[in-house]
Amino acid sequence: MVKISVIKFNIVTFAAQNIRIESSMNTYQKNRIQKNRIAVATFFFVNGFLYANWTARLPELQRFLGLSNTLLGALLLISAMGAVISMPFAGWLTTRFGSDKTTPIAGLLFVAMVPLLVISPDWRIASVFFFLIGMSAGTLDVSMNNQAVFVERAYAKPIMSSFHAVFSIGMAIGAGVGALFAKYQWVLFHHLALLAMFGLIALSMASFFMVKQEVSSAKPINESDSNETQSGDASQPKSFLKLPAKAVLPLGLIAFCGMTGEGAMADWSAIFMSKVVGNTDFFSALAFGTFGVAMTIGRLLGDYATEKLGKHRLMTYNSVLAFVGLLLPLVFPFTWITLLGFFFIGLGLATVVPIVYSTAGNTPGVSPGEGIAMATTIGYAGFFVGPPIIGFMADEFGLRAGLLFALSLFGVMGVLVRKLRE
Incomplete structure (x- = not known):
């Protein structure tokens, strides 16, 4: 009887320890997922915040570079073209190398490009920077939304709209901050360089908490319990120049x-x-x-x-x-x-x-x-x-x-x- 009692006690103790371990793992996973969500949301916020800041001061940039309305419109079109051209390539990059790597790189490049728009000596050099900021913004758009999909999968409920809400809030705050800098007549380069420093620090910290992605399966590592699978063609892209899939x-x-x-x-x-x-x-x-x-x-x-x-x-x-x-x-x-x-x-x-x-x-x-x-x-x-x-x-x-x-x-x-x- 004593042995049976001891065995029962050991079984109960072992079960209790397993429950505590499982509970601890669940708590760890929840904390990790929450950090993932905050990190990805940081990229959305900084993207909207900086975009609104430099667009809010476009009139001053136009005067600084001596641009006509036609030239300014052409530069904005060049930026948009850079974004669109980069997007198919960004899809290939995220699948080939993982969005946990492409998101920080694209984000940091986007932030670094913002103050460079102001130091252009003429519209020709400016057009290069506008194209590059468009490419970095387009790559960031695809990459950070890819990360958002992984975070949403981990939560197992819709949360994608919240990321885009953070982007909208970032734009609203950025427009207000840009208006204040313009009101107090801050030098345009100083304004954008200061906020770029803020963006670099914020994104550098957030980069440590990206959802880790297995390149071979194009799925996040911390979602191994998912039943979804990717076909070989989908996870091993041969070219970034692809026609849209019928389902997409x-x-x-x-x-x-x-x-x-x-x-x-x-x-x-x-x-x-x-x-x-x-x-x-x-x-x-x-x-x-x-x-x-x-x-x-x-x-x-x-x-x-x-x-x-x-x-x-x-x-x-x-x-x-x-x-x-x-x-x-x-x-x-x-x-x-x-x-x-x-x-x-x-x-x-x-x-x-x-x-x-x-x-x-x-x-x-x-x-x-x-x-x-x-x-x-x-x-x-x-x-x-x-x-x-x-x-x-x-x-x-x-x-x-x-x-x-x-x-x-x-x-x-x-x-x-x-x-x-x-």
């Missing part, structure tokens, strides 16, 4: 529709409020501000909504909301109706890109990096195609007619979401 193409087209809408709001919302509605500069500025606030709110609530409604249902509702939001001011161009409509558009478009990236990064048979790169490249094309088409239609038929192009894309987005569900 509809996602890219949805991103195209959404990003064209975002570009339309950025470029034309204030002008619509001024010329069509006929309002003061205050309300014209408030137009895009209303859209931006709604985008941030939508992204902060996006993960909760995705978990409760599901991706397809939420995307369907968002397509309808964006469509109705733009239809309202086109039919009833009055101040408060227009502001309400722009708010609806912001809510409707808020989760489009996060959901597309999350879905593309989890597409079977395609590595996360390549899936995100494909969807991002197609989506960013909306920033090229949208503004000139809307501008041409606005010149020929009026701005209300021009924005019908964006309205039609919101309708197409709803159809594509429905097709995906089927």
Whole structure:
């Protein structure tokens, strides 16, 4: 009896020790995942913060370099081209070497390029820096979203929208900080160099907490319990010049529709409020501000909504909301109706890109990096195609007619979401 009691005692003790060890491992894993999330969010924040700072002072940069409006527009186009060109290559890099390596490198290069824009002696050298900052930003976009997909997998629930909300918050704070530096007439190089130092320190610290990725399987090491597998073709890319996978193409087209809408709001919302509605500069500025606030709110609530409604249902509702939001001011161009409509558009478009990236990064048979790169490249094309088409239609038929192009894309987005569900 004594021996049996001792055996029972040892079994109970061993079980208790195992429970404590398992509990300790769970606590360690949770802490590690939380650090991963904070680290990846830091990249999103710094990206938005620095981008807003240098774009907020573009007028001063234009005067400093003696650029005409045409030349400035050309430089911005060169930067955008650099971003789009880099994205397929970034997808290949993240799959070949791991996004835990490409994200810090791209982030640090992006931060380092920001103050270099100011020391250019002329527009020719500036065009090189604009192209390089575009390439680093495009690579960072793909890489950090790849990391976000891995963190989301580890959490086993939707959290992608929260990363994009952090980006939006970074942009809002960055725009405010940039305005303060401009108000107190800080030397442009000193302003950007100071913030670049902040970015370098923040990203260097965050780099130690990236999700470790096995290059052979294009999956994170600390997610070994996942049942998802990658095909050999997906995990061993032979070339970065690939046509979009059939499963990713509809996602890219949805991103195209959404990003064209975002570009339309950025470029034309204030002008619509001024010329069509006929309002003061205050309300014209408030137009895009209303859209931006709604985008941030939508992204902060996006993960909760995705978990409760599901991706397809939420995307369907968002397509309808964006469509109705733009239809309202086109039919009833009055101040408060227009502001309400722009708010609806912001809510409707808020989760489009996060959901597309999350879905593309989890597409079977395609590595996360390549899936995100494909969807991002197609989506960013909306920033090229949208503004000139809307501008041409606005010149020929009026701005209300021009924005019908964006309205039609919101309708197409709803159809594509429905097709995906089927």
